[in-house]
Amino acid sequence: MTAEPIVVWSEAITEYDFGPSHPLTPRRFGPGIELMRGVGATRFLEPPIATDEELRRLHQARYIRQVRSFSDDAWQPAAMGIGTADCPSFHGMHEASARVAGGSITSVRQVLAGAADHVFDPGGGLHHAMADRASGFCIYNDVALAVAEARDAGHRVLYVDLDVHHGDGTQALFWDDPQVLTLSIHETGRSLFPGTGDLDEAGGPDARGSAVNVPLEAYTGDTGWLAALDTVLPALAETFQPTFLVTQHGCDSHAFDPLAHLRITTRAYARATRLLDQVAHTWCEGRWVATGGGGYDAYRVVPRSWALVWLAQAHREIPDETPLAWRERWTDEATRFGQSPLPVQLLDPPDLAARERPEVVDRARRTAERALEQTTRLLEG
Numbered sequence: 001m002t003a004e005p006i007v008v009w010s011e012a013i014t015e016y017d018f019g020p021s022h023p024l025t026p027r028r029f030g031p032g033i034e035l036m037r038g039v040g041a042t043r044f045l046e047p048p049i050a051t052d053e054e055l056r057r058l059h060q061a062r063y064i065r066q067v068r069s070f071s072d073d074a075w076q077p078a079a080m081g082i083g084t085a086d087c088p089s090f091h092g093m094h095e096a097s098a099r100v101a102g103g104s105i106t107s108v109r110q111v112l113a114g115a116a117d118h119v120f121d122p123g124g125g126l127h128h129a130m131a132d133r134a135s136g137f138c139i140y141n142d143v144a145l146a147v148a149e150a151r152d153a154g155h156r157v158l159y160v161d162l163d164v165h166h167g168d169g170t171q172a173l174f175w176d177d178p179q180v181l182t183l184s185i186h187e188t189g190r191s192l193f194p195g196t197g198d199l200d201e202a203g204g205p206d207a208r209g210s211a212v213n214v215p216l217e218a219y220t221g222d223t224g225w226l227a228a229l230d231t232v233l234p235a236l237a238e239t240f241q242p243t244f245l246v247t248q249h250g251c252d253s254h255a256f257d258p259l260a261h262l263r264i265t266t267r268a269y270a271r272a273t274r275l276l277d278q279v280a281h282t283w284c285e286g287r288w289v290a291t292g293g294g295g296y297d298a299y300r301v302v303p304r305s306w307a308l309v310w311l312a313q314a315h316r317e318i319p320d321e322t323p324l325a326w327r328e329r330w331t332d333e334a335t336r337f338g339q340s341p342l343p344v345q346l347l348d349p350p351d352l353a354a355r356e357r358p359e360v361v362d363r364a365r366r367t368a369e370r371a372l373e374q375t376t377r378l379l380e381g
């Protein structure tokens with residue numbers, strides 16, 4: 001099938017909003033969605049609000065009740081990870097969070113129904129949420145719910161998490177599930193939230209080898225990050241033989257991002273998204289749902305990262321430049337938030353990446369090799 005990929009999005013997604021001083025800002029959707037349209041996206045689908053029954057597939061009933069309680073009355077003491085600095089409560093937070101979840105679930109249903117091979121849900125990717133706890137800006141784990149939807153339709157699901165932070169919530173929710181393999185490539189927990197994601201986290205007793213972690217040191221840069229991904233991803237897909245691909249495209253690994261230190265550029269994102277497209281077609285008959293994720297440079301980074309996901313899913317060439325009209329539209333706002341000038345090139349200049357030292361690139365590749373060896377041994381053993 002060659003139908004245009006579907007983008008799951010509506011203005012209501014911007015209601016997922018922790019307030020003006022929180023780093024995860026819905027302001028990213030304005031320039032983000034408009035740049036996707038600018039590079040050619042025309043096919044959009046509104047995300048529905050997930051039902052409690054759908055949320056209960058992975059979240060505990062008492063947690064959903066707690067989120068609903070905060071949703072009605074935001075002024076209560078912190079509980080179950082909500083009301084904290086990372087996840088402040090806000091009026092309507094249940095509906096807003098359940099809509100993000102509904103977007104990711106519906107993305108999988110679109111693929112299962114044959115409406116498109118590839119679907120992108122830029123508002124999704126809230127990978128830190130646990131069964132009974134909010135964490136790291138995430139209330140309901142929409143992307144894990146997407147994985148569960150595909151799994152319960154009988155698929156073997158490969159989950160690839162590119163966010164700079166370890167995909168701890170998704171890993172925990174499928175820890176002992178041999179039908180789901182979670183791969184997270186991230187900045188090491190020694191220097192970054194949530195502190196987990198070490199090599200030795202490999203899955204529960206009934207699913208040894210089904211969690212794969214590639215922790216990278218700060219300032220790894222494009223070459224090391226891509227070497228790690230190239231080492232682990234195609235080989236892992238061959239060993240696990242997935243039939244459905246779900247991916248998380250947090251772009252907080254970027255050199256401009258204020259919260260982390262991997263110093264990746266959009267050049268590496270472009271290569272990564274093409275690699276994922278190949279995995280989808282080689283193993284999954286094209287079945288691929290991508291989500292957004294972290295990303296706190298809302299103007300210079302997030303829109304280009306999303307556009308590159310869409311371009312890979314649409315099998316289109318990457319244009320050299322961002323549209324002039326897009327830059328003109330968002331320059332004032334970007335300047336107001338200290339994120340200008342808006343990039344002219346879709347792909348960053350190579351010198352934006354970390355000054356890459358060969359030994360760092362080597363260590364990244366070796367970490368990926370160790371992760372792969374361990375997983376292969378556990379899956380085949």
Ligand SMILES: [Zn+2]
Nearest residue numbers: 118277281313
């Ligand atoms: Zn494709």
Ligand SMILES: [Zn+2]
Nearest residue numbers: 163165252294
């Ligand atoms: Zn992140």
